[in-house]
Amino acid sequence: MKELAYFADKKFENISRKANPPKPGEYENCRFLNCDLEECNLSDFVFTDCEFFECNLSLIKLTQSTLRDVKFHGCKMMGIHFEDCNDFGLSFRFDNCTLDHSSFYNTKINKTIFMNSRLHEVDFSESDLTDSSFLNCDLAGALFENTNLEKADFLTSFGYSIDPERNRLRKTKFSSNGLTGLLGKYDIIIE
DSSP states (O other): OOOOEEEESOEEESOBTTTSOOOSEEEESOEEESOBOTTOBOTTOEEESOEEESOBOTTOBOTTOEEESEEEESOBOTTOBGGGSOOTTOOEEEESOBOTTOBOTTOBOTTOEEESOBOTTOBOTTOBOTTOEEESOBOTTOBOSSOBOTTOBOTTOBSOOOOTTSSBOTTOBOOGGGHHHHHGGGOOOOO
16 A cells, blocks of 8 residues: 655645645645635545635545544535545534535534534534534525434524424524524424
8 A cells, every 4th residue: 555645734825626736645734725626536635633724625525534623714615525534533623614515424523613604505414413513604405314413502503494303402502593493394483
């Protein structure tokens, strides 16, 4: 098996899939700024304690990629299949990101923070989101089916539709403004 390149404490700025794609390898404590990696194949890459700022990561391939303590800030990340990642140590945080049409199907991502992000039609089916926080997030069309949402925080989020009978909601936090998202299937009027 070929040994992967190792990069630590480096800054990668304005790299792109077409001109200068990242080399396959292990990236530790690295920062990626203003990179356009749309449709880039990052399969088998390892990212540990890395941060991505204002990057276009839409439709990237993450087959068996490792994401440990990775932070995404202001990134466009549409159509990503996070369930393809290596699940060992899988952990990340999203702030001010667009994750429309992405999928976290059957992932165990406890304590994940989604902040000020747009998550339209994101698939969270079968996922374990225990203790996760959705802070000021737009969850229009997001799919929650057999999802563990125990102790999750939806107090400031909106647009969600979550069926309490088809998801685990013990000690999950919702605001009174979010009741429509919990009771929508009953076709009742809440004022």
